[in-house]
Amino acid sequence: MSTESVSLLHGRDHLAIPGPSVMPDRVLRAMHRPAPNIYGGELVDITESIKTDLNKVAGNTGKVAIYIGNGHAGWEAALVNTFSRGDKILVLVNGRFGAAWADAAVGLGIDVQTLASGDEFAADAGEVEAVLKADSEQSIKAVLCVHTDTATSSSNDLAAIRRAIDTANHPALFMVDSIASFACEEFHMDNLGVDVMMTASQKGLMTPPGLALLFVGERFWEFQKNADLVTPYWNAQTRMFPQMFPDNFNGTPPTHHLYGIREALDMLLEEGMNNVWQRHRIFARAVWAAVDAWGTGGQFHCNVKDTVMRSQAVTLIRTAPDVGVQLQQHCLEHYGVVLGVALAPDAGRRFLDDGFRIGHMGHLNPSMLLGTLGAIESSLSALNVQRGGGAIDAAASVIAAA
Numbered sequence: 001m002s003t004e005s006v007s008l009l010h011g012r013d014h015l016a017i018p019g020p021s022v023m024p025d026r027v028l029r030a031m032h033r034p035a036p037n038i039y040g041g042e043l044v045d046i047t048e049s050i051k052t053d054l055n056k057v058a059g060n061t062g063k064v065a066i067y068i069g070n071g072h073a074g075w076e077a078a079l080v081n082t083f084s085r086g087d088k089i090l091v092l093v094n095g096r097f098g099a100a101w102a103d104a105a106v107g108l109g110i111d112v113q114t115l116a117s118g119d120e121f122a123a124d125a126g127e128v129e130a131v132l133k134a135d136s137e138q139s140i141k142a143v144l145c146v147h148t149d150t151a152t153s154s155s156n157d158l159a160a161i162r163r164a165i166d167t168a169n170h171p172a173l174f175m176v177d178s179i180a181s182f183a184c185e186e187f188h189m190d191n192l193g194v195d196v197m198m199t200a201s202q203k204g205l206m207t208p209p210g211l212a213l214l215f216v217g218e219r220f221w222e223f224q225k226n227a228d229l230v231t232p233y234w235n236a237q238t239r240m241f242p243q244m245f246p247d248n249f250n251g252t253p254p255t256h257h258l259y260g261i262r263e264a265l266d267m268l269l270e271e272g273m274n275n276v277w278q279r280h281r282i283f284a285r286a287v288w289a290a291v292d293a294w295g296t297g298g299q300f301h302c303n304v305k306d307t308v309m310r311s312q313a314v315t316l317i318r319t320a321p322d323v324g325v326q327l328q329q330h331c332l333e334h335y336g337v338v339l340g341v342a343l344a345p346d347a348g349r350r351f352l353d354d355g356f357r358i359g360h361m362g363h364l365n366p367s368m369l370l371g372t373l374g375a376i377e378s379s380l381s382a383l384n385v386q387r388g389g390g391a392i393d394a395a396a397s398v399i400a401a402a
């Protein structure tokens with residue numbers, strides 16, 4: 001027998017992180033074309049259809065704006081179109097992404113009050129109601145939250161937060177960051193009473209980073225007309241009511257991204273959103289089942305203990321110190337699987353060494369998910385990490401029962 005270690009790296013690497021997510025071959029092929037005519041023809045036609053179909057996925061009957069930018073650009077687009085310097089808002093923080101949206105607002109001169117629910121919990125709707133009831137002058141202009149916080153992997157109950165605003169009889173606008181959850185976790189903008197929602201192309205939408213998407217309902221316009229933070233470039237009105245095609249993007253269109261997202265929307269609508277959401281629920285439960293099995297003995301657990309508060313698109317798994325980082329390194333170097341780093345809740349220390357994340361969002365099938373879990377199992381074995389057995393069996397059973 002050879003004493004040299006063999007490399008098993010062959011075939012496709014797999015990105016098991018919470019965005020950018022795996023790009024389907026169909027999306028890649030749709031983008032692989034020469035630079036198109038931007039004055040008319042197909043590109044102009046698909047842009048209208050993209051907005052229509054984004055609204056279908058969002059359950060929105062209002063307007064959509066497309067920006068060339070990442071999620072951070074989308075945060076600013078939502079904020080500057082809605083607020084004036086000095087306006088007061090309430091941001092619910094259930095992890096680093098909610099906190100970062102709040103920081104973006106502070107940076108723009110908005111008066112931000114945060115309500116933190118801790119790193120293992122979703123927002124408490126009762127607390128939201130209490131804060132709004134205590135605001136007797138109704139000076140809070142809006143309640144903002146992420147749907148899923150990608151750092152902690154907790155998901156807020158948007159219906160409960162909407163009810164809290166209504167029960168408090170408060171006129172605050174309801175604004176949601178759906179970047180990690182859009183086209184992964186069930187969402188109906190109109191029915192949930194969400195007034196403003198933003199997302200980005202690179203997670204559930206399976207398209208490269210580069211498009212930030214802003215969705216608005218009727219009440220947004222009361223705010224937009226007075227918002228003094230808005231600048232010509234970011235003005236959503238121009239993009240939502242374009243006089244000419246370039247108004248859609250305030251300049252040159254993101255040509256290839258548009259072909260990519262057009263194809264991705266076709267894939268989602270062909271599958272049907274109910275199936276898309278259900279597929280994500282099943283894959284999430286398969287991941288949790290594996291973690292529970294590894295965790296008998298106490299070395300592993302899902303960061304969010306209450307399953308109702310868990311994301312169906314991403315899971316943060318806590319490990320013993322160093323195991324998280326060693327595992328990420330081993331999976332990458334030996335099996336071609338990129339796991340997500342564990343982000344520290346505060347921006348100071350960027351990564352945690354006692355955890356890792358699995359992105360289970362977007363273009364994923366059972367073999368990809370079981371492959372990721374199998375690569376983790378093999379790495380834990382190679383690294384001699386103490387853990388419970390039966391993880392892959394447990395995950396496979398969830399999938400088999402679907």
Ligand SMILES: *Cc1c(COP(=O)(O)O)cnc(C)c1O
Binds near residue numbers: 072097149177178200
């Ligand atoms: C990924 C993500 C962001 C940030 O998006 P970028 O494209 O990295 O700017 C913001 N919010 C949530 C919930 C996310 O998952």
